[in-house]
Amino acid sequence: MSKNSPSIRIADLGAHTGQSVEVQGWVTHVRSSGKIAFVVIRDGSGTAQAVLVRSEVEPEVWERFGSLTQETCIRLTAVVREDRRSPGGFELGASDLEILGPSPQDYPIQPKEHGVDFLLDHRHLWLRSARQRAIARVRHEIEQAIRDFFYERDFTLVDTPILTAAIGERSGLFATEYFDEGTAYLAQTGQLYGEAAAAALGRIYCFGPTFRAEKSKTRRHLSEFWMIEPEVAFNDSEDNMRLQEDFVSYIVARAVGRRRVELEELERDVTRLERVKTPFPRIDYGDAVKTLQAKGSNITWGDDLGAEDETLLVADYVTPIFVCNYPKEAKAFYMKENPADPRTVLCNDCLAPEGYGEIIGGSQREDDYDKLLARIHEENLPVEAYGWYLDLRKYGTFVHSGFGLGLERTVAWVCGLPHVRETIAFPRMMNRLRP
Ligand code: 4AD
Ligand code: MG
Numbered sequence: 001m002s003k004n005s006p007s008i009r010i011a012d013l014g015a016h017t018g019q020s021v022e023v024q025g026w027v028t029h030v031r032s033s034g035k036i037a038f039v040v041i042r043d044g045s046g047t048a049q050a051v052l053v054r055s056e057v058e059p060e061v062w063e064r065f066g067s068l069t070q071e072t073c074i075r076l077t078a079v080v081r082e083d084r085r086s087p088g089g090f091e092l093g094a095s096d097l098e099i100l101g102p103s104p105q106d107y108p109i110q111p112k113e114h115g116v117d118f119l120l121d122h123r124h125l126w127l128r129s130a131r132q133r134a135i136a137r138v139r140h141e142i143e144q145a146i147r148d149f150f151y152e153r154d155f156t157l158v159d160t161p162i163l164t165a166a167i168g169e170r171s172g173l174f175a176t177e178y179f180d181e182g183t184a185y186l187a188q189t190g191q192l193y194g195e196a197a198a199a200a201l202g203r204i205y206c207f208g209p210t211f212r213a214e215k216s217k218t219r220r221h222l223s224e225f226w227m228i229e230p231e232v233a234f235n236d237s238e239d240n241m242r243l244q245e246d247f248v249s250y251i252v253a254r255a256v257g258r259r260r261v262e263l264e265e266l267e268r269d270v271t272r273l274e275r276v277k278t279p280f281p282r283i284d285y286g287d288a289v290k291t292l293q294a295k296g297s298n299i300t301w302g303d304d305l306g307a308e309d310e311t312l313l314v315a316d317y318v319t320p321i322f323v324c325n326y327p328k329e330a331k332a333f334y335m336k337e338n339p340a341d342p343r344t345v346l347c348n349d350c351l352a353p354e355g356y357g358e359i360i361g362g363s364q365r366e367d368d369y370d371k372l373l374a375r376i377h378e379e380n381l382p383v384e385a386y387g388w389y390l391d392l393r394k395y396g397t398f399v400h401s402g403f404g405l406g407l408e409r410t411v412a413w414v415c416g417l418p419h420v421r422e423t424i425a426f427p428r429m430m431n432r433l434r435p
Contacts, residue, residue, distance in 0.1 A: 005077050010046035013090045016080045023048065023092060024100065026128070027072045030065070037065050039094070040087070041074065042128075050076050050092035057095060064097050070110075071128075073101035116421075123426060124435045134262035135422055138255055139411045143207075145254035146228050146405075149247055150205050155230060158197040160190030160206045166385040168192055169332055172213030174223075186211035189404060192334070192389050194231035195365060198400055199392060205230040217430055218307065219419040220357065222408055224428035231402035237336075237346040237364040240401035241322050244350055244360055245278040247405070248320055252276045255414045268416040272354060275318040282322045285344065288313055304330040305349070310357035320359070322348045333375040335363040350403075356413040362403025369393040 008021040025043030032038070037052040054062050068074070078092035108122050109129065119126045126132055150157065165181070167173065168189035178184035190206035197204045210227045230243065256263070256273050263270050283291075288309075292299050295312050299305065305313070305323065314321055325344045328337070335345035347363035366372040372393055376383050411423035421427040426435065 008080075010041070010043045010048045010088065012045070013048060013080050013088070013092075017082050017090070018080065020077060020079050020095070022075055022077050023050075024075045025073070027068050027070060027074060027103075029070075030068050032065070037062075039065070039068060039074075039076070039097075041076065041092075047087050048090060048092055049086045049088075050078055050094045052094045052097070057097075061095075061097050064099055067099070067102070069103050069105055070107045071103035071125075072099060073103070074098060075100055120421065120427070120432060121435075127425060130265055132422065134265040135411070135415055135417070136425065137262045138259050138266075138415050139407070139423060141255055141259045142251055142407070142411055142414065145251045146207065146247075146407075148254075149250050150230065153203070155203040155205050156197075156201045158190075158194065158201070158204045158206050159208060160187065160193035160197075162187045162209065162211075166192055166389065167381060169212070170379075172215065174211050174213050188212055189227065189229065191229050191231065191402060191404065194229050194402060195392055195400060196388070198231040198233045198402070199396065199398065202233045203230070204232075215430060220307065220409055220412075222420055222424065222427055222429055225420075225424070226407040227404045228407065229402060229404045231400060233398055233400050235364075235401040236399055237324075237348065237401055240362050240364065240403060241280075241282065241324075241348055244322070244348075244362060244403055244405075245280045245320075248280075248350065248359070248410075249276055249278050251410065252414060263415070266415050266417075268414075272318070273414065277319060280320050280322055280350070281317060282324055282348075283313070284324055285326045288323050302327045302329055305358075307357055310349075310351050311355040314351045314353050314355070314357070317353055320350050320352050322350055324348045331363070333379045333381065334365050334372070336366045337368075337371060346401075348403075350405075352409070352413045354413065354416075356409065358406075359409045359413065360403050360405045362401065364399070364401040367393060367397045367399060369397065 005020045005022045008016055008023060025041040027039055028042050029040040035054050039050045041048055052065055075098040076092060076094050077096035078094040081091045081093055083091035109125050163184040164187050168191055174186040175183050187210055189210055190208060194204055194206050205228060207228045209224055211224050214221055252273050256270050289299055289301050292309050292312055297309050297312060299309055325338050326347055327343055328345050331345055331347055335347045338344040338346050349358045350360035351357050352359045376386055408420040408423040412420045
């Protein structure tokens with residue numbers, strides 16, 4: 001094996017035309033005419049085809065070629081040639097081939113249709129497929145866009161705890177014993193801590209995993225998902241929605257601008273995403289209920305919108321929409337009472353088009369100490385766990401608002417996936433803890 005050839009990533013082959021290089025990766029396809037053999041190799045950065053000519057390589061190299069199977073890990077020594085017909089635009093003229101990691105013939109994922117349960121059982125291998133790689137790259141782009149959006153706007157990233165004593169949302173809780181301190185809950189949200197940080201730093205966001213023990217087997221629910229939660233001092237509910245529409249349209253434009261190849265791999269109709277423009281329509285909850293009733297829904301005033309209601313409502317739009325000011329009983333305890341209609345709170349959900357539904361929940365926060373305390377009692381929450389949260393209303397209370405964007409639902413929408421389970425490397429659902 002020549003040690004003079006530098007080890008090159010497939011994505012960087014273009015800078016090495018005419019040179020001898022080493023490429024390492026996994027075999028995806030092999031075929032041979034008996035005299036000439038082709039190996040397609042994937043290294044994570046790209047895919048390239050290598051050619052071996054029997055009469056030009058050592059006999060043992062040709063023999064090793066014969067033992068290659070799907071997913072064998074190999075190192076090739078090869079000359080890089082420009083070739084427009086090859087995938088990636090280059091062909092590797094191989095002179096040597098070394099087997100780094102053999103792979104038995106029984107690789108579970110074959111180029112045929114597999115059921116989704118089978119694929120999820122083999123998620124650790126399924127990740128290697130072209131479709132899964134495309135999704136991972138879109139998710140990565142969206143995460144980077146999120147960080148850039150907030151960095152450009154001078155938000156400070158604050159990492160909030162995962163083990164908590166206070167409950168944030170109404171959905172199910174994962175609980176665990178915590179030394180002598182009683183029960184700890186896995187965070188359903190970082191928001192309450194984000195509010196404390198907003199009084200210190202003005203504009204903050206947190207971005208971390210959140211946990212919900214919801215017994216829902218829907219295409220929108222995971223028991224572990226990632227949420228981005230900005231919190232802004234002196235923003236009211238209107239400011240909050242403007243921030244949301246700027247944020248969502250920024251993310252979508254970034255994915256469309258930089259991940260076209262991946263979106264094509266996913267057969268996403270990007271013209272739909274290109275229509276996402278601000279401002280997003282704002283619909284009052286009361287009007288939404290009337291519209292839904294006219295469309296045949298049996299929703300009544302006071303109910304939260306179900307997934308089907310959301311799909312029905314957003315069907316008339318090409319951009320996401322905001323549904324604003326829900327009834328108190330449909331939403332969390334911390335939302336600010338609407339002075340114009342105290343039966344409702346100053347909040348919004350942002351619903352994505354094409355049936356994707358709620359991707360954001362946001363609100364102005366109750367900044368009145370007594371009203372907040374009353375809501376904590378009404379919801380039968382353990383008031384002693386909220387002393388610190390009430391302090392934020394005692395020492396310099398302030399108008400503030402924020403929201404939470406669900407990363408997996410957003411990725412599912414941008415990628416056009418029917419279910420959130422493929423948007424995260426190792427999904428956690430009611431019936432799935434492995435691999
Ligand atoms: O509407 P939610 O429950 O809002 C909050 O947690 C607030 N504390 C946010 C805030 O104001 N800081 O959740 C926000 C978003 C939803 O719109 C949805 O996108 C996502 O989180 N989400 C889920 N995603 C996947 N699986 C689940 N089980 C989810 N539950 C919520
Ligand atoms: Mg919600």
